[in-house]
Amino acid sequence: MPEAAVARLAVYLRVLSGMAESGVTAVSSEELSQAAGVNAAKLRKDLSYIGSYGTRGVGYDVEVLVSHIERILGLTRNHSVAVVGIGNLGHALANYGGFPGRGFPVTALFDVDADLVGIPVGGIPVNHIDEITAVCLEREVSIGVIATPPPAAQSVCDRLVSAGVQCILNFAPVVLQVPDNVEVRKVDLAVEMQILSFHVARRADEAASVSVGNNGLGVDGMVIRP
Amino acid sequence: MPEAAVARLAVYLRVLSGMAESGVTAVSSEELSQAAGVNAAKLRKDLSYIGSYGTRGVGYDVEVLVSHIERILGLTRNHSVAVVGIGNLGHALANYGGFPGRGFPVTALFDVDADLVGIPVGGIPVNHIDEITAVCLEREVSIGVIATPPPAAQSVCDRLVSAGVQCILNFAPVVLQVPDNVEVRKVDLAVEMQILSFHVARRADEAASVSVGNNGLGVDGMVIRP
């Protein structure tokens, strides 16, 4: 199954959960794809990767789809999360209090700053970063979230890996080096902003070339390239 | 140019900036690709999209690459940013104080909560959300960041669009509906966590099938499928 399809399944799951709460019990590929912002063919292909749970001529049962997607995404068991780096972002993450979508309880917080150690954030006490290995093993952390300043990220990552953590969500603007058996996802604000910046620039370029070049008209409408 | 290549250019730029600060003046595609976590062929292909600025047999001049990537990404001009929703995440974003990588000054903050209005966060006073249109137009906001609760996201998005904002970074777990001329990037924690969860589940499945099924050996090593 394509990695991109996995990401979309998570989106479908959210939309379906919303529908279920609103009392909707059945949905067609057309309706669901609209709500998820993809086209219907892609949606059906994505769902086909996990099995055939629709009814031809009718559509999908919302509850059935929800439970199958949850199973495929491994949401039937809890995934214990540790957040490292209790700055602005770390606070925000800890205070989400069990991650959005549930099933991801935050069970450990770490920081280098001794002044933070022992103080609870979002109900969980902060441990010193030197305790990562012991605490992660003890609390069976399966997902590590890195929210440290860039210089600390690789070292934190190494420690998480040596504590047996195989999944890492990295907010630090650093390219992490990890062994093959560790999965890293990164959330990189600077990169996101720069992609948007690129599109602004491209739009500006196109606007410029349309107005003076590519439409064959000069600025006052005179035909240059008939 | 592939969208994926644009994202990588932003990563190369960061790595190159770090090298420049360390006094490195030249770099080969092999070195740079290692540091950026991609293979050398892909790096060269990506750089070829923006022009031929290397020297065969030698490599690339760090400063030259930096300035060309900055130009392509539109980083030669400032992009004024507005953050909407001053909760935990909004605070964290506002306090970054000019976004990572610079060139993205936060010039406006908005919230519905009247108690927050007027109080500065990260040096910028919070405006009431009803003032979005006027303030965004006045401060020439080009990028809107949505950090509101899910139910408010679409409405905030609509208001940003009507204020002329054409680029949106969305942290709310909602699929935004926008006109074609608006570019949306989303950062979705729940989706990221669920992708990691999927990989945990897949690893567990594989481990199970290796130990009891696909290697032809039972749990104690007895041959089941010789």
Added chain:
DNA sequence: CTTTGTGAAGCGATTCACAGCA
């Protein structure tokens, strides 16, 4: 001899279009 730049091949994801089924 080293390293870039790139056409061409390869590969994976998306889209099409229709067979299959209720």
Added chain:
DNA sequence: TGCTGTGAATCGCTTCACAAAG
């Protein structure tokens, strides 16, 4: 008839491999 499920076609990104250049 209507909608799903899916092979086949298509598209676009990635990788290869080598000619070109210093």
